[in-house]
Amino acid sequence: MPVVEIFGPTIQGEGIDQGRPCNFIRFGGCDFKCEWCDTPFAVLPHLVRQAKRMDTHEIVDAVVRVPGSAEWVILTGGNPCLHQLSPLITRLHTYSLKASVETQGTRWKSWLLQADRVCVSPKGPSSGMKFNEEEFSDFMARLQSEVNWRANDNWRFLKVVVFDQADYEFAQQIHQWYHNVPFFLSAGNDAGSTVGDPNRVDERSLGAVRTDLLNKALWLTNRVMVDPLMKDAIVQTQQHVMLWGNERGR
């Protein structure tokens, strides 16, 4: 499997485990190409081709070698659902590690049901990607079929990144459709891009990055806190970006 990076120790920056110690495995390859993608190096084919090929054992060995003591391992991308990760999750479990998967909800994989957490993050209009309602509802139906026998229904949640009003309305729609699924809104981060130079480094100062993201979060919070449709939603800013800016490997 193409592995773009394995890093830690760090904390999960978004979603239900925001602030929790974890390590990341980032797989190369994506069926999307979002305009504001913050990891174009895991998406653009000519860059993904440069990724290291690793098998399950090599990946787990690398994760276990990361200093620190995080229990959680985040399987992200790109879209990790382009790969067969069942053996990886099985092996992580033998090391008493927990697997959290981040995906946009386009490609269903039955191994998702082995995960300890699934973050489904459909992409709104600002991504430039077309939202396929049928594909997404199929994905969610398969995921939801498992909920009944899970002890904790936080094992899966939805996250929508919001840059503008159109994204916000998209988020409202998603949340209404799946009102029983924990729902997170993340203020859009202008960190990367699949447009132009994908290796572009964010040259803004840490202060400027924080201020920009917090201004977007304020805009979002001001809407959410008076919106009857959003009374169950949670607004976040990416915590890793608050702490370290758009530094790679954080």
Place this chain on the structure above:
Amino acid sequence: MPVVEIFGPTIQGEGIDQGRPCNFIRFGGCDFKCEWCDTPFAVLPHLVRQAKRMDTHEIVDAVVRVPGSAEWVILTGGNPCLHQLSPLITRLHTYSLKASVETQGTRWKSWLLQADRVCVSPKGPSSGMKFNEEEFSDFMARLQSEVNWRANDNWRFLKVVVFDQADYEFAQQIHQWYHNVPFFLSAGNDAGSTVGDPNRVDERSLGAVRTDLLNKALWLTNRVMVDPLMKDAIVQTQQHVMLWGNERGR
């Protein structure tokens, strides 16, 4: 009951509901006087005496009049457990509102079991308060007795504010004692003080407040993410302070 402020719409800044729309009811009066208290106006007796006296109906009327549509109402202080809040919670429930209580875990009240969420926040050495282990363990035992029949054990959680290494070691101890209770660490905020002028306004710029708090959060995160004792902990910064600084009524 002495009510110092009722405000909203806003979001919960800390703990398990961080980022969630809510309104706040802040009760006056506290059995503690933490050196870094960020709401001395709800603590110092000569200021609490100036608080408006309100009964249950008046309080709920005021909460319902707040614009917005938050479902959650945070009962905070001071220490709300100095008061008899059973009728208030009952009445909030008749309006389909949820009650979340924030307390330091010193004074047990059986009405806590009516709440939809309880945040227990014992104070570390930097507060200048003496930690009474017996009192706290009694409080937690009573709270824990309810867990078995609750659908979701997130209904109560622990939060420790950390300013320095001594606080951090205090937090480690608390987390070890109650390792099954969701555990949050909050980077210390130098906003207020019960020492000197309690009406002191934080005159630092918003940027300076954010930078200071994020520097403390970095210090804390760097410890947590490599600490085997903290692998289940969650590190946070106060989200309302990130967004608005130390503005009162946020």
